[in-house]
Amino acid sequence: MSTTAAPILVTGATGMVGARICLDLLLQGRPVAGLRRSNSSMEILERTFANHRELLQRMRWKTGDVTDVTSVYEALEDVQEVYHAAGLVSFDPSDRDRLQLINEYGTANVVNMSLERGVKRFCHISSVAALGRTGDEPFVTETATWKNSSYNSSYAISKYGAEREVWRGVEEGLKAVIVNPTVILGPANWNSGSGLLFRAVWEGLKFYPVGTTGFVDIGDVSKLAITLMEKETFGERFIINAANISYFELFTTIAQALQRPAPSVKVSPSLAALAWRVERLRTLITGKAPVITRETAHTSSGSWSFDGGKVLRATGSSYRPIKDAVTEWSKVFLETGR
Numbered sequence: 001m002s003t004t005a006a007p008i009l010v011t012g013a014t015g016m017v018g019a020r021i022c023l024d025l026l027l028q029g030r031p032v033a034g035l036r037r038s039n040s041s042m043e044i045l046e047r048t049f050a051n052h053r054e055l056l057q058r059m060r061w062k063t064g065d066v067t068d069v070t071s072v073y074e075a076l077e078d079v080q081e082v083y084h085a086a087g088l089v090s091f092d093p094s095d096r097d098r099l100q101l102i103n104e105y106g107t108a109n110v111v112n113m114s115l116e117r118g119v120k121r122f123c124h125i126s127s128v129a130a131l132g133r134t135g136d137e138p139f140v141t142e143t144a145t146w147k148n149s150s151y152n153s154s155y156a157i158s159k160y161g162a163e164r165e166v167w168r169g170v171e172e173g174l175k176a177v178i179v180n181p182t183v184i185l186g187p188a189n190w191n192s193g194s195g196l197l198f199r200a201v202w203e204g205l206k207f208y209p210v211g212t213t214g215f216v217d218i219g220d221v222s223k224l225a226i227t228l229m230e231k232e233t234f235g236e237r238f239i240i241n242a243a244n245i246s247y248f249e250l251f252t253t254i255a256q257a258l259q260r261p262a263p264s265v266k267v268s269p270s271l272a273a274l275a276w277r278v279e280r281l282r283t284l285i286t287g288k289a290p291v292i293t294r295e296t297a298h299t300s301s302g303s304w305s306f307d308g309g310k311v312l313r314a315t316g317s318s319y320r321p322i323k324d325a326v327t328e329w330s331k332v333f334l335e336t337g338r
Helices: 016-027 043-048 069-075 093-117 154-171 195-202 218-230 247-258 269-286 294-300 309-315 322-336
Strands: 008-011 032-036 060-063 081-084 121-125 176-181 183-185 207-209 212-217 237-240 243-246 265-267
Touching (some): 008 016, 016 218, 032 069, 060 069, 093 154, 121 154, 121 218, 154 176, 176 218, 237 309, 243 247
Parallel strands (some): 008 032, 081 121, 183 212, 207 265
Antiparallel strands (some): 212 243
């Protein structure tokens, strides 16, 4: 563990992953500075620190935006370690340019300014989406190489571009590690991302897609990212995935935790294709953001399995069972999300 008194900078500190990394570092007694936009919501951060309010007072804040290279440079003054967790998650086709700006160009700014400032350790919070999907991978590992495919969303393309910037930084001397989590379960924004899964079940979701994918608890993502930095496993990437389970199994587990009926109507790929087209028409009429898009319909109909074993071998850790994670975050949803 580093003994420097210099703060560790966490970008995206008000998001679910960034907030949990801040908490876990502060619990270790580490000095932490968070980079946030001036208009960032503090809701997820406050929810994450609900049982550690005193630690939140120790946070140092730097106002800036990863798309603004000057503010990134200023935020990195006297910083020796960086956890780059800032990013946009969206599967709305209209967000394609924003995804590239924030995820790819924003990461380029953080990488470049980290090199300029002489940052000693760098952890990039990526996604398994950056590994690419072609529809014929039986089991995805860290050796996967990107291939253009209709299964790759605009979000996936932007995260792949972000990883390329980190790998470039490594070639230029940056000591960096990349982590690729699967779908992260935690105290999220209950109206977007994985948090929407809890809300949908609570509100009486009747349908479930036929697909399978990987899931992991937010605590594991933070714990493993921090451990990898401590062990200086630089120049590598690590998939973080606790279990590959079907959407039906996940929704059923959430329904049990929320004491709600489980979804019972299977959505075939053809029905999913119809659903996103109907949803697109609705958004054109109402101007509201789509709940289902072509990308989410396509992805949720596929079966994806990810090997999360490499990171366990490197760290000697274990994963929290998904059922335990669902139970905890369902309780938090009942307290804060309804």
